[in-house]
Each structure stands twice: as C-alpha cells, then as structure tokens.
Amino acid sequence: MSSNVIVSDDQYHMLPENQCLALIDNFKPKEGTVWCKIAFDGELCWPPVPAGTTVIKSCGILHRSFPGIDPTNVFFRTCSKDGKWESEKPGTYENPNGWTNYSLCLSPEMDLLIKQLHAGGIDSAKAKISIAKNVRFIEIAGFSMSFMTLLVSCLVFMFFRILRNERTKIHFNLFKAMLLQCSLRLLIFYDQKNLSDNNVSNMTNGIYNTPILCETAYILLEYARSTMFMWMFIEGHYLRSTLTVTIFQGNSPYRTYKLIGWGFPIILTFGWGALMVSHYEPAFCWWGYNSAPYFWILEGPRLGVVVLNFFYLLRIMYILVLKLRPNSTTALLWKALRAAFVLLPLLGIPNLLIILRPPLDGPVWLFGLWAYTIHPLCAFQGFFVAIIYCFTNGEVKTAIRKVYTDRKALRSMELLPTSRRRDRERGSGRVAELSVDVELPRINEVDEPIEPENGSEQVVELQQLQPTCNDVSESQHVIRVHEETS
DSSP: OOSEEEEOOOSGGGSOHHHHHHTTTTOOOOTTOOEEOOEEOSSOEEOOEESSEEEEEEGGGGTTTSSSBOTTSEEEEEEOTTSOBOOSSTTOOSSTTOOOBOGGGBOHHHHHHHHHHTTTOHHHHHHHHHHHHHHHHHHHHHHHHHHHHHHHHHHHHHHOGGGOSHHHHHHHHHHHHHHHHHHHHHHHHHHHHHHHTSOGGGOOOOSTTSTTHHHHHHHHHHHHHHHHHHHHHHHHHHHHHHHBSOOOOSSOOHHHHHIIIIIHHHHHHHHHHHHHHHHOOSSGGGTTGGGSGGGHHHHHHHHHHHHHHHHHHHHHHHHHHHHHSTTOOHHHHHHHHHHHHHHHHHHTTTHHHHTSOOOTTSOHHHHHHHHHHHHHHHHTHHHHHHIIIIITOHHHHHHHHHHHHHHHHHHHHHHSOHHHHHHHHHSSOOGGGOOSOOOOOOTTOOSSOOOOBTTTBOBOOGGGOOOBTTBOOHHHHHHTHHHHHO
16 A cells, blocks of 8 residues: 555545536646546545545445445545556556555455356356346336235135135245245345335335344344244145044144244244344345355255155055056056146155255356246246135136126125015025035035055045045145146
8 A cells, every 4th residue: 555545435426427527627636736637436536636646435334235234444546646546466557547445344244245246257247147037027017916816715715714724824835935925025125126226325224124024024024934944834734644644633724834834933933043143243134144144044954844745646656556556547647747747846845955055156157047947937936836725726716707707696685676585495406505605514524534555555445535515635736736726
C-alpha cells in the first residue's frame, strides 16, 4: 500500500453511476498538486484523493446490498504517485478507473463459491450465472403451479369428509407441508427479485435487508422442508406397514404420526437456529448457511429419510413381484413397476439428487445438466404429488361424483310436487336420507388378523385384503395406482 492511508466515510459511494461520472469534469485540483480523479468501479463511486494514497472503506456499507459480505473487514483501492488509480497488479494502469480489492469483504462461503465458479475461467463463470438465472424462472413457475394445485387439493380433502380415512389424512398433512414450503419459497424469491431490481443507492425495504425478519423467514423455510421430509417418511412407513404382517391392530398411531411430522422438525429447526444465532456471523441474513457445517443438523435427518424410503420402495417392489410371481405376466410386472414409479414423488426419492451439492467447479455442460434436472424436480414435486394423489385419484373422483349425484337428486326432489315427493320418500330409494358426509370405516379394518403365509414369509396375501365401503386397501391400491390414475 501507499504511505498515505485515508479511511473514507464520505457519501460518494451512495451516488449512482451517472451522477458519479458527472462530477469528474467538475473536480479541479489545486495548482501544483497531483490527484486521482473521481472514479466508478462498477459498483461504487470513489472520491478524488491525493497521489500516493490508499483509500479504505468499511465492508459494512456493502453488508445489506450484496450477499456473502463480512461487515467486519475493509476493502480498498490505491492511487499511485503519478495520480493514477492502480490496476489489480501493483504498478500497472490498464484500467483508467483502477481496481478495487473487495476480496477481504467476502465471507468464507462466498469466497469458496467464487473460486469454484471461476475454476473454468471468466467465460465459464458467466455461462453458469446465465444458467442459474434461467433456472430461477423455471423454479418460480414450478413452485407457483405446485402452490395452486396443492391448495386446491387441501380444499378437496377438507371439504369431502368421505375421504378422511387414515391414508388420505397422511396425504393431507404432506400436502400442507408442501404448501407451506411453496409459499415461503415464492415469498423469498419475490423478495430476492425485488432486491436485484434495485441498485445500491435505491434499496427498498424487504425481507433480505430487514434484520431478524430475514433470519426468521429462512428458519420457517427450513422447518417447512423438514416437515415435508418427515411426512414423506410417514408415507413410506405407513405403506410398508400396510403391505407386511405388521398391519395395524386396533387404532393406528395417527397421533404419533402427527407428532413425528410436525413436532420432531421443531426440535431439529430450533437446535439448528440456536447454533446459527450463536456461532454463524460472517454474512448478513445468514447468506450461504446451507454450506455451513451446522446445516447437517437438518440435512442429515432429511438424507436419512430419503435413504430409508428408498429401501421401503425396494421392499414394496419385492412384495409386489413376489405376489405376482405365481401368475406373473409381462403386463402385470410392468404394471407393478409403473405403480412403484408413481410412488417416487410421494416418498421423496428424487430429493436424494436434490441434496447433492452442485458441480460449480465442473464444466458448463455438467452444471447445466445438474441445474436443469434437479431444480425443476424440486419445484414441480408438489405439482406431481397433487396431480397423482388428488386430481387423478379414483377415490377422489368417486367422492366428487357421489356429491354431485346426491345434490342433483336432492334438487330433483325439491322440484317435485308435494304429493309425489311424499310418495317417493315412502319408497325404497328414500333420497331424502342421502348424506354427502359419510364417514368411512378405518382403512384395512378386518375382523380377524391375517396369518402370514406358511409362517415363513412375513407378507400378507394381497388378495386377502378386501375393500371395505368403497375404500380399497393400501396394498391393492399400490398395484392399481396406474389404473386409478389413467
């Protein structure tokens, strides 16, 4: 550095580029003195300084304007003895506006990100940034469609009491967890877009630049993600338990499911949040928190859930193939495979890829393949789950048709003359006794326990599980998923 050091607290850095450049011609140094002129480095405006001076600014002025900034450090630029702003290499003057050293302001996470991003050169970094911007639009579209379809699905399950059996209650809770995550994602995306549309001198109040509110938003987001993973685990556990000999006897543990699905994530999120508040300080609004080691408090259980559900899926496939083997045909086996494929989004298996870290330091094509595959899977996951398990579900369509038929019959009765209506009510039909809100018996309710086959194979014969009151058993539902959704 030069011998003279100025710690600058001027207001030049607040000026936009056009106002900054307009001041260049107005500055007239004293006769016989050498100064560096006013300069704009692409981000901030720098004041004129005497030759041989290093100007230092606090990183705190960038703290709420750029992500990944450590406000405790400083950044600087140097004016040479010849009155020229120095370039990155000391003693060179390739750029008339000079070079500003922002490297000390970067948090460790941001520094690592930039190094990985520029591993293939500046052109590679620009291409990856362009890919990331395009993927963000896809994410917004995906989470918006997921939000709308999940909202309608939740309303359907709330309105039709006929759907309130054990299995659909679990679906309903998964939908609510996904809906909460989509809502928070879209809210944060909107705030980030609003932030990027405003430059440093024209910041607007939002989530990101509001202390406490920003951290709270990310805590809620991670809680929503954890609840989604827990309910995916419950889906897998319930389905496996329905297909094996451990069929629920008596009341199934729905309260325990709710405690696991909504309560356990509170413990995880609280522990993670407490560590972040007490130990994670390098960046405003916890930027880069998902790269910190503390994040594995949340990500570890999520990864465990996905891996466990993957083994559940293998077990379900084994049971289906085993039961179909005596009279197996290519068509039946292919139908079982398609049914298992439909279970993938319900059990969260695609999240196994989402948890993987992005190949930022790899070639552009590899990063593009990862970005255009993983992020749409995450964004459209709620949309696929809602379509498969609500909109195209045979049980839901039957319930809707029943409500429509019953209400149509009631309207027809109201239009009949009083005498004819009284005669029809005396008949066997008794349309007046039709009820839309019929509560179904609990799923898999059987009179007697089902013994395992020959005492050796811990599997219940799928054919023995008979439907009760228009509700198919879960094991038959697995085989018939494709039929119901076609």
